[in-house]
Amino acid sequence: MSKPNRVPGYMQSKGNRNRGPIGDREIRYKCSMTNTILDVLRARPGWQEVAGPNVSAQQQQQQQQQGATKGSAVSSTQQGKDKSGSQNPAPNKEPTNTTTSFKTSDGDWDFFWCDREWLHANYDSMFLQEHQKILHFRNHYELTRKNLMVKNLKRLRKQTEREQGKKEAESFDFFPTTYELPTPDYEKHGWTDDNQCKGGTFHSEYHIFVEEFKRLPGIIWIMKPAAKSQGRGIFLFRKLKDITDWKKGEYQPLTDPNREVPETYVVQRYIENPYLIGGRKFDIRVYVLVVSYNPLKVWLYRGGFGRFSNSRFSLDSIEDTYVHLTNVAVQKTAPDYDPDKGCKWATQQLRQYLAAKHGTEVVRKVFQGIDNIIIKSLHSVQKIIINDKHCFEMYGYDILLDANLKPWLIEINASPSLTASGKEDYDLKYGVLNDVLNVLDLENRLTGKEKRVGGFDLIWDDGPVNADDGSMECSINSSATTSNSFLGCYCDRKKQLRDIFTAAQALKKTATS
Incomplete structure (x- = not known):
């Protein structure tokens, strides 16, 4: 009798499988958060949660019994090995999680969506297996602390002026x-x-x-x-x-x-002349995924949102945070805040509004300026960030437009909020996080040459990425451009995922036949 054809590991049953590199077995994950990312991980086919702060005692006991038959993981003697050549490692600290009676070793998970505090306390004393992935680079704060972000941008601007002249250095004029x-x-x-x-x-x-x-x-x-x-x-x-x-x-x-x-x-x-819609100030949240700093590889998500203030803009009341700060955490405390309406616009809606009012060519230049901010800021820390193939980063960029439609970088978040403020916000963040996992591709379903995965477009791969012919899916961006950037453009991510997974599977079959 012929053996049945085997399907990728994420489709296999959870029988007896050995620890080690991901093959035909489930993908084991840990998660420090209890918001949308945990929903995404728990709903992902073939992914299994291992013991951690979000696993019940009964689940932990079951996993402990299963683990006894699957061999031991990485020994503690492997801890302390420096994975990425850090010259200034943080002091070693023991994990602070005391909520679980079942302790998992470093080898018991394949994917870990950890918080920054856990990473700082444990990274330098961990040994990561070849296949493991973990959120955050060791010194991610070089880009996300406001003072260090500006310091690094200033340094690169001076270097650019010295090597390429003042004209090129003007391309860094995007932070106050x-x-x-x-x-x-x-x-x-x-x-x-x-x-x-x-x-x-x-x-x-x-x-x-x-x-x-x-x-x-x-x-x-x-x-x-x-x-x-x-x-x-x-x-x-x-x-x-x-x-x-x-x-x-x-x-x-x-x-x-x-x-x-x-x-x-x-x-x-302070930027005193922000662009206003309905008399209200707003900024734009942009999601950027970096999977490597050396070489630099950057993905930009098509979706996002504009965050509006709850009150009309005025410089007469600079002490009123509801007027000047667009953070949802601030706005939702306003006395007249309506949680049903919220204070958000989808980036696609925002782009369409701007195009209708100012024309597609003007809007194209605006979003081109946002691309410039993303790439320049990442270049400013490319040689500083401790690159590790096990690490990735999902940044939340906050961009403000002034009255002249010039984009300004306000800040970059290493842990953008994943808590949804409503159904549309939940759907957006659920899609973003799912596509982060799709890009990382622990299931090995892709070829590795894709320029688009779901809602993410590859905009930099050790150099600018050009769009394929016929891939201009932004109806308001009809101007000739070769950039593979589609922020605020139409995104049928589910159909696109089906298409690329089918194409990748067919290509792999052809290669092995």
């Missing part, structure tokens, strides 16, 4: 004038991502900022904590005395060696 208060001496005092520095003194750009402030009287500035999100700790000011209390409370020499280091802030020139 920014100063750091206070500025740590990283090398001397062991600065780390969690803002801990043992002793020492600090220098600051405060005096440089004061000179700029006096040179431009009357403009508005905005203060932001370098490492916080969701609008926490942000305030606007027009006068230096408005930050006196902050300066006295935070920016002081460390006379007490046991005193905690003052929190780092950035002060930026």
